[in-house]
Ligand code: ADP
């Protein structure tokens with residue numbers, strides 16, 4: 692089964708905005724870019740896929756499980772666009788808290804938290820409070836949190852929009868490593884370059900509808 696499959700997935704807010712008739716397939720281990728300007732409907736789609744909002748119509752499955760089901764939710768990690776951290780906590784504590792919220796076993800958590808902090812380049816800073824972290828460090832901490840249940844699919848909503856070029860590169864390096872390890876990546880972005888550098892396949896979204904969908908080279912050649 693594909694990692695992600697949607698059939699005419701639609702969300703219409705009461706003001707008429709949202710996204711409509713989104714039909715896409717993302718294979719296991721693929722990095723998929725969902726490219727579009729602000730307000731195109733990218734967050735809306737991801738929120739439906741992770742089970743945060745209910746579609747108005749259409750269907751979708753993650754690894755064959757209906758979206759919104761516990762089985763689907765347990766396979767995914769999600770880095771929301773504007774994640775607020777408990778600033779008074781240390782990075783280590785934040786990841787531990789996430790592990791507890793995801794019901795990761797204590798014995799697993801003890802090993803996984805330092806490994807994750809290392810993986811996102813915060814190995815030396817895990818005992819510092821989040822209020823002393825830069826934006827890039829906070830975003831990498833968010834990635835560690837999104838990975839805490841060892842998910843098959845990782846959803847990232849504009850992970851680099853608040854970062855400088857160095858921060859962007861750091862995030863991209865981590866995503867590249869995850870891809871090498873066979874994780875499926877779904878990346879929302881308004882930055883063409885970010886999609887081009889990381890993704891195999893993509894969809895171009897505008898005003899809530901998909902304009903093109905295919906391999907990155909196909910979609911961009913036709914533009
Ligand atoms: P639904 O149709 O899913 O019930 P609503 O239109 O009632 O959604 O809005 C849900 C929430 O999102 C409300 O709290 C609303 O204030 C907020 N909201 C409304 N418009 C926007 C917008 N353009 N962008 C983000 N949030 C919005």
Ligand code: ADP
Pocket residue numbers: 704705706708709710727728729730731732733734735736
């Ligand atoms: P993107 O992630 O591509 O920036 P969004 O999915 O956040 O786009 O928003 C798509 C459209 O839906 C925008 O016009 C936005 O203002 C509107 N919107 C988002 N959330 C809500 C909401 N809760 N209620 C009403 N409108 C919303």
